[in-house]
Amino acid sequence: MTTDPARRLLPLADQAAPERADAARNRELLLDAAAAMVAELGADKVTMDALAARAGVGKGTVFRRFGSRGGLMAALLDHTERAWQAAVISGPPPLGPGAPPLERLLALGESRLRTTLQHATLIRAAGAEGARASGAHSFAALHVRHLLAQLEVDGDLPLLAVALLAPLEVPVLEQQVRLDGLPVERVLAGWADLVRRVVGRPPVTPPGGAT
Template identity: 50%
Template sequence: MEKRTALPLQRAQEVSRPERSDAARNRESLLETARRIIAAEGVDALTMDRLAADSGLGKGTVFRRFESKAGLFTALLDSTEKEFQRRYIFGPPPLGPGSPPVERLVAYGRERIRVFDTQSDLLREADAPAAAFDPAASGAGTASEAHIAMLLRQSGADLDVPVTAFMLLAALRAVMVLPRDARQRIGVARLADGWESLVRSLLP
């Protein structure tokens, strides 16, 4: 008879529990307040004290949700990426469904560059290198590559779709690792215009 080894039971405190609804609401409220502060005054204006004051929640609640300023900015990075994915999959055109594939691809790259620019500032405040948060090299990158490939196929262009999608994503990824001073010197608008020129040269 096969001998079976009993597995140790996981201690109660080690079991992962879903976030309580009130905790989830507090977290989203804090992130939304943080986004408003950044949009109005830039990332340098966002501190744990400022977030607590503007949100109307206690400072203890802020620290329980994020533990530190670095934790707050890491959460903002994650929420920024998820919101971008939601908009290009389900949002209005031209980024979302409803526009011709070429226009969607142009809009995708333009918005990806803008989001990357925002994320680079968040990375700086999270005290993390770009390699620590690289959507193009993660699960988000897989989704992005699949999205680009889908639009290339829908365009009907005579291209090697997997290779072209990979190369286009690599071009966008380069913006993420571009040094801050170089990105400021070139300008986000010029980078976005360069993306549009690249796409339209491939898909006339």
């Protein structure tokens, strides 16, 4: 029986053979350590050597687990994506269940934007196709589509969901934030405005203001 709901939804790259429980636990501990290193130092600094030193294991252990730095990056992206999906499925509101659908949608965009910016190097290292193949996009798109249906939006919901998620992809966000130097808060406000237009809620303006 699978108990992690995110696992069931996702065609993630899994281990070739079932791991013993302690091996799986060690793998998760290594991935937690690697994720902490990405948050603190950036993905560029997460090498096989650095991870082994951080986790207090031999370099051979890290190589046996992940094969290569590319393998580690892919596993780390899956790990992050699973944690994000679990937060959407069963975490606290407004990202998780319990908040009104528009609030959930705005929370999803914000967490997606921040996660993507934090993991941009990782996502690029795993390749756009890798990220797509992992099911990350289809999960997010399915969830946005579900929220649009709850909001009673009329239209081609799968396409509208993709259109809402497209500005949150790595190259677009990196262009805006890293190259053009736009503040993250402005990009977030712009995305929220886009959502309100798509959903058919008027942008927040002073009462009586005409468009």
